[in-house]
Amino acid sequence: MSSIIMAQHLRARISLKNKIFAVYMLALLLLALCPPLYLSVSGSTTVLMGIPLPILYWLAIALFLGIGLWVMYLAECAFGEIPEDEELS
Numbered sequence: 001m002s003s004i005i006m007a008q009h010l011r012a013r014i015s016l017k018n019k020i021f022a023v024y025m026l027a028l029l030l031l032a033l034c035p036p037l038y039l040s041v042s043g044s045t046t047v048l049m050g051i052p053l054p055i056l057y058w059l060a061i062a063l064f065l066g067i068g069l070w071v072m073y074l075a076e077c078a079f080g081e082i083p084e085d086e087e088l089s
Helices: 003-033 035-042 053-079
Strands: none
Touching: 003 035, 003 053, 035 053
């Protein structure tokens, strides 16, 4: 394969990765900002693992955000988009 064709395939995979990540972030944004979802748990007095349900809702969103960023970092490392650290001499 020529390098031009390989570069086009790499750009297509990177573009797909970015689209998937954008949809994932949009879903988390909707979970955080969509009032009906939060209001359905906000008045709850249910306690799971010692944490009230409304607080657990926000912690779950933060956890999923962290996992999404970590997966994005791993994907960018796999594609070689993150440069190697250079030692200072």
